[in-house]
Amino acid sequence: MAAAAIQLKTALPSLPDGWSAEKDFKPMGSLSQPTSRAIEPVGPHFLAHARRKRHKRTFSEDER
Amino acid sequence: MNAEDGDQASRTAIGISFGNSYSSIAYTVDEKAEVIANEEGDRQIPSILSYVSGEEFQGTQAKAQIIRNPRNTIAYFRDFLGKSFKEIDPTPCHASAHPVEIDGGKSVGFTVQETEEGEKSTLSVSEVTTRHLRRLRQSASDYLGKDVVATVITIPSDFSDSQKSALTAAAKAAGLDVLQFIPEPISSLLAHDAKQQLSESSSGAPKDKTVVVADLGGTRSDISVVASRGGIYSTLATVHDYELGGSSLDQVLIEYAAKEFMKKNKNATDPKSNARSLAKLTIEAENVKKALSIGQTAAFSIESLSDGIDFSLTVNRTRFELLANKVVASFGRLIQSAVQKAGLDVLDIDTVLLAGGSSHIPKLSSSMQSIFPESTAVVAPAASASAVNPSELVSRGAAIQASLISEFEHSDIEGSTEAVVTVTPHLQKALGLASGKDGEQFSLIINADTPVPVRRTAQVSVADGGDVLLRIAEGEREIKVTKEEKPQTNGAKGEDDSDDDSDDEPEEVREKVWKAGKVLAEAGIKGVKKGGKVEIQINVNTDLSVTVVAREVGGKGGVRGELEATKA
Ligand SMILES: Nc1ncnc2c1ncn2[C@@H]1O[C@H](COP(=O)(O)OP(=O)(O)OP(=O)(O)O)[C@@H](O)[C@H]1O
């Protein structure tokens, strides 16, 4: 049930000269503090969420 | 919730929308929700009980008794449930049985002549609710040919725990097991999304969107701003107006009709000063209002309105809209206040879903279209052909939820609706790609207010190919306001002067622009072929760590990296 990929319309910059990173991935920060909210326990997609949470499954494990 | 570990025999569960003005019952067949008509053929059943010579009437028949037998007719009681006498506003009941104190003021009741002879009885609001629900249950059971024993009931988003427990008990006494209460606006949104999914015959989650659900009812209006992300709903803000609703519009027509009557009959008694005349006028005003949602004209036609004089008056839609101007503006302000309360701009709203009976009114949907930008879809019968009947949205959503959970054990349902499951961290900032010369541009992949865990995949075309840089960043939405001087088209090629807004005021143009904020990571994708595509998948995990996977579409290998969880 994977959602279709989002198509972005943007021009990606070229890799700058001398750019290098271990395995080509450079972590630079963490997400901003999240906001805590209740999700509504309603609908089929919530049920899937609750099931994942209950069985501590990730999205890809859920799809198997 | 888990069906496998329950051995609940399949029970017949329906959805119930129980409003102060109307109730409606729905069930699902083959995943499609349908509203059930009662014996009288009504799908919108007035939430009214009336006692006439020892007999109980409900719905439309009971409503007619407001004229003849008002003191034995109980109406507009839903919001009194689970409240003390001091807490209620008895105004909507002025024309029917008046609420009285019972249990030393701890609850509310109505005193009516229930039996043909003998003493009057005082029925608690709980008892009245039980009787009303029992009849709804009976109508559903008759229609379905099966005993209905369970239900999902919708409630306003501000229903208190004591209101919920009173409703649970009242339903139980009517033979209905409440599987779950769900908020009315969320129920409407679920019904709308389900319809969309069916008509697009897509099985995936609905597109992420930010929605205003405006439930414009009879005696009250309730607005919710909801973030819908991967089909999961998070309420961002709610506002309520307990005085604004369809009856405010009936009132406008009543005033107008009474004035016209007095113009024609100078020496007659003002129909508004007599309870029975006023009741006739009120019922007819509602009929006229409803007719004007479809037709361009409608007529009052009342026998013996006042002093035995018959009354007829034709009203056209334009007249009604003029008279209703102020009320319509109040609906608009209420909805804008909800957007503001959510900390959002009208430009952030993708969809305005109009629910509740009053959403049939074309002027209300056109007024929404003028408040919101063109990019906002207004969903209402007058604005989109595919809109679900707004009077049916709430009960249909409840029926869908009922069919989803009817096989579950109570403990499972409760387990899944507890705060440990529902309270979830949501992204504070949007996530996406920073691009442009200085990395200032931002392309959205996951919007703010998305609950975690979440996974989204995006693709970008790389026209020139080569080695490209993906800069994963948080984004900020800004509202850019520019004053646009009217371009001087005078004397120009004279092609396009269809736009004849010829005032000299510079027009204010507001638009939503994304700016890149904090960069979280960089990833290099090397050797992309000309005209190739790069795909990036962002996984925000439950602990707020982030996994990024990026690769050329069809290419091998790719880049995978992790970002540490945010520290509290
Ligand atoms: N076709 C229509 N055109 C205009 N108004 C309509 C139409 N159908 C219903 N209404 C109005 O909608 C209102 C009822 O809305 P709804 O069915 O959502 O009631 P409710 O949720 O019970 O209301 P509340 O609890 O606010 O009293 C009434 O004022 C009714 O006149």
Ligand SMILES: [Mg+2]
């Ligand atoms: Mg309602």
